[in-house]
Amino acid sequence: MRAITYTVLLAALWLLWSGIYKPLLVSFGAGSVLLVLLITHRMNRVDGDRLDISLNPIRFIGYFLWLLKEIAVSNMNVTRVILAGTMPIKQNLFRIPHTQKSDLGQVIFANSITLTPGTVTVETEENEFLVHALSYSEDDLHSLADMDRRVSATEMKSNL
């Protein structure tokens, strides 16, 4: 089942990327898809490490759009700091708890923190992230807690 999903995904990626549909080139594509399947099959025997995507797709798209808005807002803030005459920098390292159940959820939260300019995830721990902020204020804690809630909401409930 997993092999069929992989084959469809890889073939679609290859066809979209190539754009030239001559028999020779398409056969090269089929060959590379087979090679990748063979390699992943061997890797699965070595370690059974799998990525389970347990996200609600509709909620995730909503979160993605919200994230784009956040990126725009924080880009403007950091741009203002960079172009200001005396740069109002107020750096801080602080810890923010995360409530995601799955690894993927935690990765999305940590990457979202880093993607919004002004905050960078420096260290990941069991229940907390260590975050570095460029111009720290108390509001950062609230907005990051809000982001944490939104990422947790995109996770599938059945997985808990």
Add this chain to the structure above:
Amino acid sequence: MIYVVAIIGILAAMALVMIRLVKGPTLYDRVLAVNSFGTHTVLLIGVVGFWNGRPDFLDIALLYALINFVGTIAVLKFFRYRAIGDVMWTPDQKEEES
């Protein structure tokens, strides 16, 4: 025409990042500058491709993005094993990190 503006802007940004790359002062400033330079290069290749009317350049841009990422991780991992300052993790955990 609009592409020329974008190309000039990106080239100017690359020159500025180059200053940081030369000045340093720490290793991590330089790695950050190289990584940033790579991102600029990916954008530059894409825009130049459109400017010449040859969007096939995007294949090279993607390849450059791949190499840039792998290269940054490789350099960081190399220097971490040489243990600059205090090392707080064992090698096993390091594997998971990178």
Add this chain to the structure above:
Amino acid sequence: MQDILNILSYVFLVSGTFFVVVGAIGTVRFPDFWARLHAASVTESGGVILILAGLCLQAGWTLVTVKLIIIGLFLFITGPTSTHAIANAALVSGLRPDTIVKNPTSDKVN
């Protein structure tokens, strides 16, 4: 319709270039490594998204747009990952911000 898309893509390209240049200026101007990290991430998020979106609008509904979206998604995932890796390596090596705010939440760090 075509004119509107063209103007929109010009706006995206110019504002994307603006963020790229601002990020580079910040990389030179900021006083220490930890602040420069944030300047570089302006380029990596705002600049990349806007310039690729502008190119997408120029390309229209073709395979080129698919390529641009794949490059965008790739940079969207790897950009923060490499920034995190650099920040983490710097933290491990013992580098600390010059001007850190003293507050109860930061005492566990040092």
